[in-house]
Amino acid sequence: MTQLVFATGNPHKIREVREMLDGQFEVRGLRDIGCPEDLPETSPTIPGNALQKARYVFENFGVNCFSEDTGLEIEALGGEPGVRSARYAGDDRNPLANMQLVLKKLQGETNRKARFYTVVALILDGREHTFEGIAEGTIRHEPSGTGGFGYDPIFQPAGFGVTFAEMGEAEKNAISHRGQAVRKLIDFLKGLSA
Numbered sequence: 500m501t502q503l504v505f506a507t508g509n510p511h512k513i514r515e516v517r518e519m520l521d522g523q524f525e526v527r528g529l530r531d532i533g534c535p536e537d538l539p540e541t542s543p544t545i546p547g548n549a550l551q552k553a554r555y556v557f558e559n560f561g562v563n564c565f566s567e568d569t570g571l572e573i574e575a576l577g578g579e580p581g582v583r584s585a586r587y588a589g590d591d592r593n594p595l596a597n598m599q600l601v602l603k604k605l606q607g608e609t610n611r612k613a614r615f616y617t618v619v620a621l622i623l624d625g626r627e628h629t630f631e632g633i634a635e636g637t638i639r640h641e642p643s644g645t646g647g648f649g650y651d652p653i654f655q656p657a658g659f660g661v662t663f664a665e666m667g668e669a670e671k672n673a674i675s676h677r678g679q680a681v682r683k684l685i686d687f688l689k690g691l692s693a
């Protein structure tokens with residue numbers, strides 16, 4: 500089975516993506532190649548950060564790999580937290596504090612529109628490819644659900660009455676930003692071997 504390194508330090512992302520690639524590609528983590536899990540991400544954009552993480556691993560470890568960067572973009576906050584999603588409330592990357600800060604900033608706000616934006620960056624034999632995914636939705640007034648990770652308990656995808664954190668993993672993957680981008684990645688990889 501073709502092996503691919505997923506250049507991420509986030510175990511939740513690995514779990515979600517393994518669920519999708521299972522049986523088709525063997526997904527290895529950074530630990531498997533002895534790479535530190537805190538990858539550089541200093542770009543001001545989501546695509547820039549995705550490419551930066553993949554390039555770091557390709558250049559330092561010489562393996563084909565993909566990475567992804569995701570941001571929650573809230574319309575009433577001018578696109579915040581966006582590229583700062585992981586560290587919105589501070590450098591300790593606390594998901595609860597991040598959610599609380601979002602809810603505080605949206606107090607009294609009737610426009611709750613938001614979207615998750617993901618870019619997957621693949622480096623294959625030195626060539627770079629990117630794949631996008633977007634999930635539209637709204638921000639709830641309080642968290643609900645225990646599944647998923649990050650901002651999932653406050654994000655309700657459009658057309659559904661539950662948050663991502665109230666969905667099963669396969670159900671979230673079927674419609675999520677990351678699910679869309681990873682399916683494009685899978686189609687691309689399958690096209691190469693066809």
Ligand code: ITT
Binds near residue numbers: 536584663675677
């Ligand atoms: P890597 O950079 O190592 O991949 P990370 O956790 O730092 O892992 P990001 O830089 O992409 O990931 O940060 C995005 C943050 O946005 C992440 O920490 C979560 O808080 C949040 N996030 C990403 N995907 C999410 C999802 O599917 N559902 C809810 N929140 C998500």
